[in-house]
Amino acid sequence: MLKVNKLDIEKLNRILKLSLKEDIGRGDITTNAIVPAHRHIDFIISLKEDAVICGIPVVKHIFKLLGASLKVDFCAKEGAFLTKGSLILKGRGKARSILMGERTALNFCQRLSGIATHTRKFVNAVKGTKVTILDTRKTLPGFRYLEKYAVRIGGAMNHRFGLFDEILIKENPVSYTHLRAH
Numbered sequence: 737m738l739k740v741n742k743l744d745i746e747k748l749n750r751i752l753k754l755s756l757k758e759d760i761g762r763g764d765i766t767t768n769a770i771v772p773a774h775r776h777i778d779f780i781i782s783l784k785e786d787a788v789i790c791g792i793p794v795v796k797h798i799f800k801l802l803g804a805s806l807k808v809d810f811c812a813k814e815g816a817f818l819t820k821g822s823l824i825l826k827g828r829g830k831a832r833s834i835l836m837g838e839r840t841a842l843n844f845c846q847r848l849s850g851i852a853t854h855t856r857k858f859v860n861a862v863k864g865t866k867v868t869i870l871d872t873r874k875t876l877p878g879f880r881y882l883e884k885y886a887v888r889i890g891g892a893m894n895h896r897f898g899l900f901d902e903i904l905i906k907e908n909p910v911s912y913t914h915l916r917a918h
Contacts (some may be wrong), residue, residue, distance in 0.1 A: 739815075740887050743793050747881050752798055754878070757842050767835045773830040781824045781845070788817050789824060790852035790889040791845035794882065798841045801808070804833030815889045817856065847879075848886040856891025870895040 744759055781795075789812045799806050804912035806829035824845075858869045875883045884894045896902035 741813035741885070742871040743885060744750060744881075745797075746796055746801075748794065748898055751803075751878065751882060752794070752801055752840075755844075756798065756801060756837070759840050760834070760836055762893060763835045764832070771831050771835065773832060777834060778826070778828045780826045783818055783820055783822045783824065783891050786818070786853075787849045788852040788856045788890055789814060789845075789849055789884045791882075792824075792842045794848065795825070795841045798837045798844070799829070799833065802833040802837045804829040804837065806830075806834070815852070817853075819881075844882070848889070851883055851886035852890035855892045859891035860873050866891060872895050873898065 792810060792812070792814045796808070806823055806827045808827035808829075811823040811826045812825070818824070844896075850917060855869065855871075871884060871887040871892060871894055873880070873896065882899065884897065887894060896904065
């Protein structure tokens, strides 16, 4: 079972570089057309609903990869439960870099916070018992590493990462043993 809450930078780089390349491609043509290169802006990220915050290191890394040279004050800690309207971060930096990365950053933060929030509900439901909440491999392809991270931030534990790291016999492979190739 995986237990560490620290993210591996190499794995994070692969996922985020692919995500940014998918979104930005050859460049943000709208932003480059209307926002001067020298412009700096202030920005905030706040909650639209109650949530367990997850993805702060991901957001930081997205803007680092974009060279946004941000000055950011994080108002929340990874794993904290905050209520609607709470401020997660506020910052200032290069407008073009912020606008290029904000959607990717928000998508990751929203997805990971959603997983952590949902997980926390299950963890809280069994609090005081001997039950341990574990995750599965039923993850979005390419995002398993971060989704399992979000489960840990939500307070649960990871089961196996893939078919390669633990034996698990369940009904699926057993029911297929009667099939024969023709």
